[in-house]
Amino acid sequence: MPHIFNILPSVGIVGHMLTRVAVLALPDLAVFELGVLVEIFGYEREGLPKYDFALCSYRKQPVRTHAGFYVSPEHDLDVIDRADLVAVAPSDNGQTPPEPVLEALRRAADRGAWVLSLCTGAFALGAAGLLDDRRCTTHWRHTDRLADLYPKAKVDPNVLYVADGNVITSAGTAASIDAGLYLVREVHGSAVATALARRMVVPPHRDGGQAQYIESPVAATVEAPTLQPLLADVLASLDQPHTVDTLAARAHMAPRTFARRFRAETGATPHDWLTNQRVLLARRLLEESDLGIDAIAARAGFGSAATLRHHFTQRMSTTPQAYRSTFKVRSIV
DNA sequence: TGTTAGACCCGCCAGG
DNA sequence: ATCCTGGCGGGTCTAA
Numbered sequence: 414m415p416h417i418f419n420i421l422p423s424v425g426i427v428g429h430m431l432t433r434v435a436v437l438a439l440p441d442l443a444v445f446e447l448g449v450l451v452e453i454f455g456y457e458r459e460g461l462p463k464y465d466f467a468l469c470s471y472r473k474q475p476v477r478t479h480a481g482f483y484v485s486p487e488h489d490l491d492v493i494d495r496a497d498l499v500a501v502a503p504s505d506n507g508q509t510p511p512e513p514v515l516e517a518l519r520r521a522a523d524r525g526a527w528v529l530s531l532c533t534g535a536f537a538l539g540a541a542g543l544l545d546d547r548r549c550t551t552h553w554r555h556t557d558r559l560a561d562l563y564p565k566a567k568v569d570p571n572v573l574y575v576a577d578g579n580v581i582t583s584a585g586t587a588a589s590i591d592a593g594l595y596l597v598r599e600v601h602g603s604a605v606a607t608a609l610a611r612r613m614v615v616p617p618h619r620d621g622g623q624a625q626y627i628e629s630p631v632a633a634t635v636e637a638p639t640l641q642p643l644l645a646d647v648l649a650s651l652d653q654p655h656t657v658d659t660l661a662a663r664a665h666m667a668p669r670t671f672a673r674r675f676r677a678e679t680g681a682t683p684h685d686w687l688t689n690q691r692v693l694l695a696r697r698l699l700e701e702s703d704l705g706i707d708a709i710a711a712r713a714g715f716g717s718a719a720t721l722r723h724h725f726t727q728r729m730s731t732t733p734q735a736y737r738s739t740f741k742v743r744s745i746v
Numbered sequence: 747t748g749t750t751a752g753a754c755c756c757g758c759c760a761g762g
Numbered sequence: 763a764t765c766c767t768g769g770c771g772g773g774t775c776t777a778a
Contacts, residue, residue, distance in 0.1 A: 656753075656754090657753080657754070657755090658753095666768090667767070667769080668754095668768080669755095669756090669768045669769065669770095670766080670767055670768055672754085672755070672756085673756090673766090673767085673768090676755095676756095682754075682756090684753080684754060684775090685754095717777085719777090719778090720777065723776090
């Protein structure tokens with residue numbers, strides 16, 4: 414499997430294979446989210462990628478779950494240094510993890526490993542400084558506290574999960590599944606993610622890589638107008654040309670204000686976001702359709718196949734054709 | 747691969 | 763005073 418690259422509105426490119434998974438258990442471990450991680454990464458399933466799954470805790474100490482029973486990890490923090498993915502399961506006791514734990518998380522993020530937090534696991538990332546200047550989220554009951562504790566974190570309470578660079582944070586509980594499947598999809602492509610979702614008996618995927626833009630079930634705060642409806646419209650009409658001026662007009666804002674608000678909300682500039690979404694759509698069409706490159710370029714709103722190739726290779730570090738030959742959906746299930 | 751018109755982006759700043 | 767808005771300049775990027 415070649416390296417494949419995560420593309421993101423806000424940051425750039427993180428390249429990663431994904432085989433070694435370390436799950437960090439902190440006191441008051443949430444069992445459901447741990448179960449989701451085990452379900453996705455902890456089983457060997459015929460025809461699906463095999464992961465090297467390691468549950469770890471500080472000094473291999475047994476960890477009390479919020480349900481009262483204990484789990485006994487077999488690994489110490491050293492597996493974090495060897496992991497391609499470090500997943501932090503929720504911990505509800507509110508304590509800052511010991512410094513060696515924070516250091517291990519920082520080392521993992523610095524060397525480019527995927528770091529995924531579920532629900533209150535985000536607080537450990539915050540304590541480690543990994544959420545500074547990053548878009549992130551946590552369970553809606555805790556977003557205010559997260560933002561207060563870590564003022565540099567750009568907390569978005571209205572998404573199921575956020576990927577910013579190699580750091581992914583999720584709202585937890587059921588959103589853990591969305592975040593996990595998103596990561597699998599980024600790394601292994603939609604065929605694998607779809608097959609895995611079917612095995613788990615959850616909906617195959619939420620439209621492309623864009624589930625992070627689906628609003629969470631939290632009641633929208635009245636005083637916070639949002640660009641979400643406009644973004645949804647744009648996503649549904651990517652084959653059309655869009656400019657900052659036209660989008661700003663539709664949002665009833667001056668272009669300068671629109672651009673600023675756009676960056677605040679999505680972390681990306683309008684044009685960069687648009688190009689990212691066009692590439693995402695092109696990926697889907699490459700994976701799931703038999704359309705030619707010219708047709709895909711037109712559907713995704715690129716002016717020509719050459720333009721598609723330019724942006725695709727820039728963001729994915731591989732050509733559209735090579736991507737298709739690797740990730741084209743075949744009957745795996 | 748190189749060129750070029752024009753779109754984009756962002757610091758700056760005045761005004762509400 | 764503090765925050766948000768939106769026009770301007772010009773360096774940068776895009777698309778043909």
